[in-house]
Amino acid sequence: MALLSYILKRIGYAALTVFFLMVLTFLMMQLLPGNPFLGDKAISQVTMDALYAKYGLDKPLWEQFLIYMNNFLHGDLGLSIKYNRPVNTIIADSFPYSAELGIRALVFAACFGVGLGVIAAIKRNTGWDSAAITLAVIGVSIPSFIMGALLQYLFAVKFRAWFGFGLPTMGWKGEATKILPTLALCFGTMATVARLTRTSMLDVLGQDYIKTARAKGLTDSEIVGRHALRNAILPVVTILGPTAATLLTGTFVVESIFNIPGLGQFFVKSIRENDYTMIAGTTVFYGIFLVAATLVVDILYGFIDPRIKLTGSRRES
Amino acid sequence: MSMSKAKNAAKAAFEPEKLLPIDCDLSAEDFAHVGPDAERRDEIVRPSISYWRDAMRRLKENKVAVACMIFLVVLILFALIVPLVSPYTMSEQHLQHPNEPMFFRAEDGHMHIFGTDDLGRDLFMRLWLGTRTSLYIAVSVVVINLLIGVIYGALAGYFGGWIDNIMMRFIEIIIGIPYLIIVILLSMIMKSGVTSLIIAYAIVGWVGSARLTRGQVLSLRTQEFIIAAHALGSSPWRLIGSHIVPNLLSVLIVNLTLAIPSAIFTEAFLSYIGLGVPLPHPSLGNLAQEGTLRFMFYPQQLLLPAIVISLTMLSFNMLGDGLRDALDPRLRT
Numbered sequence: 001m002a003l004l005s006y007i008l009k010r011i012g013y014a015a016l017t018v019f020f021l022m023v024l025t026f027l028m029m030q031l032l033p034g035n036p037f038l039g040d041k042a043i044s045q046v047t048m049d050a051l052y053a054k055y056g057l058d059k060p061l062w063e064q065f066l067i068y069m070n071n072f073l074h075g076d077l078g079l080s081i082k083y084n085r086p087v088n089t090i091i092a093d094s095f096p097y098s099a100e101l102g103i104r105a106l107v108f109a110a111c112f113g114v115g116l117g118v119i120a121a122i123k124r125n126t127g128w129d130s131a132a133i134t135l136a137v138i139g140v141s142i143p144s145f146i147m148g149a150l151l152q153y154l155f156a157v158k159f160r161a162w163f164g165f166g167l168p169t170m171g172w173k174g175e176a177t178k179i180l181p182t183l184a185l186c187f188g189t190m191a192t193v194a195r196l197t198r199t200s201m202l203d204v205l206g207q208d209y210i211k212t213a214r215a216k217g218l219t220d221s222e223i224v225g226r227h228a229l230r231n232a233i234l235p236v237v238t239i240l241g242p243t244a245a246t247l248l249t250g251t252f253v254v255e256s257i258f259n260i261p262g263l264g265q266f267f268v269k270s271i272r273e274n275d276y277t278m279i280a281g282t283t284v285f286y287g288i289f290l291v292a293a294t295l296v297v298d299i300l301y302g303f304i305d306p307r308i309k310l311t312g313s314r315r316e317s
Numbered sequence: 318m319s320m321s322k323a324k325n326a327a328k329a330a331f332e333p334e335k336l337l338p339i340d341c342d343l344s345a346e347d348f349a350h351v352g353p354d355a356e357r358r359d360e361i362v363r364p365s366i367s368y369w370r371d372a373m374r375r376l377k378e379n380k381v382a383v384a385c386m387i388f389l390v391v392l393i394l395f396a397l398i399v400p401l402v403s404p405y406t407m408s409e410q411h412l413q414h415p416n417e418p419m420f421f422r423a424e425d426g427h428m429h430i431f432g433t434d435d436l437g438r439d440l441f442m443r444l445w446l447g448t449r450t451s452l453y454i455a456v457s458v459v460v461i462n463l464l465i466g467v468i469y470g471a472l473a474g475y476f477g478g479w480i481d482n483i484m485m486r487f488i489e490i491i492i493g494i495p496y497l498i499i500v501i502l503l504s505m506i507m508k509s510g511v512t513s514l515i516i517a518y519a520i521v522g523w524v525g526s527a528r529l530t531r532g533q534v535l536s537l538r539t540q541e542f543i544i545a546a547h548a549l550g551s552s553p554w555r556l557i558g559s560h561i562v563p564n565l566l567s568v569l570i571v572n573l574t575l576a577i578p579s580a581i582f583t584e585a586f587l588s589y590i591g592l593g594v595p596l597p598h599p600s601l602g603n604l605a606q607e608g609t610l611r612f613m614f615y616p617q618q619l620l621l622p623a624i625v626i627s628l629t630m631l632s633f634n635m636l637g638d639g640l641r642d643a644l645d646p647r648l649r650t
Contacts, residue, residue: 137634138627
């Protein structure tokens with residue numbers, strides 16, 4: 001029962017957050033400087049009025065907002081002013097690229113991050129440990145756009161010069177083109193996961209039930225695999241929500257650097273081009289996506305780890 | 318064996334008859350038992366070590382944190398001094414010398430230590446001015462966020478009850494939105510520039526420190542010294558200002574140090590996607606963005622700002638970890 005009311009409460013907050021975001025986005029769009037119709041050629045006042053009427057920009061603010069909300073509730077995010085295509089279609093076309101990139105990066109970061117963290121914790125205070133920590137600290141300190149450019153330089157330019165072959169740096173066709181963007185995007189997350197895994201693994205390894213397992217004569221690999229790891233990766237689940245946000249903003253730059261036709265690149269472009277409806281639509285889409293991701297992670301965590309109190313507020317990331 | 322021998326010797330040495338010269342007039346009656354001195358007894362011989370001095374001592378033992386601190390001081394000095402003494406200005410173009418390598422010497426005898434960019438602007442000057450801009454933005458953002466967050470969180474935690482409930486519900490709602498998306502929206506409607514970047518970040522960035530402060534205040538509130546101060550009639554402002562905030566300081570300092578790298582990252586990210594510091598004014602993000610355009614041919618133009626960004630973030634992170642260990646020994650792992 002407590003779980004059910006907790007879930008309902010969280011869904012309520014999520015809905016409020018989305019509404020708040022929509023109001024905010026809508027108001028922002030009204031305050032934006034510039035005019036989407038001011039292009040290279042001068043437009044007469046009559047044409048301008050007609051354009052305003054076509055996109056509903058001549059109506060009073062509250063009416064525009066109601067229309068916007070109504071359309072949104074019917075799943076319509078409006079028409080992109082620059083591309084003259086429905087924002088829904090653009091998102092549907094480009095988001096799969098971003099999602100694929102994000103999921104690849106997430107899986108990679110989770111596997112290697114947990115692996116690194118476990119190795120560092122088991123071989124505590126050895127060369128392995130310091131190497132893993134150094135890698136983790138460097139990973140946290142290098143922004144993904146610099147990582148992307150460095151990877152391009154190293155694996156495309158330098159490798160070609162040294163070994164006669166290199167990895168492709170542009171586009172999203174074929175496995176080879178996907179390696180570098182995934183690496184660039186996942187490095188920071190991998191480092192965070194590794195640090196967290198190491199801390200929680202060290203905590204778990206000091207628990208009494210590990211001593212019991214050792215006293216029973218289990219081998220080290222059995223202890224780690226069956227008893228320690230399961231408990232140690234629990235806290236890692238909590239950062240999946242914030243990680244979704246990190247990866248998502250990471251796609252903005254990584255897609256621009258590697259020229260991947262994903263939604264992140266579209267978003268950055270539409271900001272530069274003052275494409276009101278596109279920005280509003282994409283922001284709301286991203287907002288809902290992230291709110292949903294956090295919600296799912298928080299609820300899942302309640303099932304995975306029954307020890308946490310569901311009545312408490314969300315955990316610190 | 319040797320111990321008991323030494324004891325016997327000492328006993329023998331203290332026999333007054335043997336110690337005093339034969340012709341001495343002193344006798345046992347000339348001495349009186351003084352008893353303990355009431356004043357001297359309470360005197361503390363060693364200087365007491367304050368909490369901050371103790372923390373400093375622990376911090377000094379942490380070699381990595383000290384190295385990071387020294388690096389940051391040197392970095393700040395360079396960022397402050399180089400733009401003042403450089404023979405070039407930030408936008409001065411030497412079109413006859415574009416994209417020159419490091420340590421390039423022009424005909425007029427001036428050296429471009431880090432070379433020039435595609436417009437022939439001196440990169441040494443631009444890099445340090447950019448570092449100054451980025452640090453200025455990061456530090457102001459973090460300080461403003463901290464002030465707002467501490468006031469908000471302290472009020473919510475102190476008053477509790479329905480006030481706390483409403484204030485926290487508000488935070489619950491806005492924390493769901495990633496701050497970077499709001500910063501992007503805000504920096505679009507404001508005229509791009511350093512000030513609007515700071516304002517945009519400050520509007521959304523205080524939530525974390527507000528939650529942190531509230532949690533700390535809630536746990537402090539029930540402690541005896543707060544109840545005592547309350548019983549003695551302290552006003553809420555006095556309670557918050559002179560009892561709660563000083564106890565929060567260590568947590569907040571660590572939070573501040575660890576928030577700076579993320580602020581540097583945000584500035585670099587926004588400048589990179591074209592919403593940050595407007596050109597030609599340099600910032601670390603701008604320089605990195607310009608560097609990526611040409612790094613295939615002139616890698617130093619990207620590597621230099623990249624190294625500064627990464628080392629600065631690294632140092633603040635390590636210093637923050639060190640400070641946390643030093644300020645709160647209970648948390649040490």
